[in-house]
Amino acid sequence: MQIEKTKEGDIVVLKISGQLTSVTSPELETAINGVLETESNLVLDFAELDFLASSGLRVILSTQKRINAKDGALVIRNVNKVVMEVFEMTGLRDFLNVFQGNRQISGSK
Secondary structure: OEEEEEEEOOEEEEEEEEEEOOOOHHHHHHHHHHHHOOOOEEEEEEEEEEEEOHHHHHHHHHHHHHHHHOOOEEEEEOOOHHHHHHHHHHOOOOOOEEEEOOEEEEOOO
């Protein structure tokens, strides 16, 4: 897994590529923790994410809770079909702000 950190205006974007597994999820958690020390809004770009394991879901849910506590926003964008199926099967699609391109496909509108 690789994580590329960029900014779009004043929003931090973490672009995740590869596989988010039990081995790689601590690396993502560390990157997110660094962002949330100073920011309350975060975009996770999954355009190049090939696989999402349950440990990755745990990191995403933990991040969502932390951001909610800061009255911020977490956006997950460019979700492919495989990752969206994981969100749908676990019932998390309705709790996360998921976008495909500029179109919001789940979460609060």
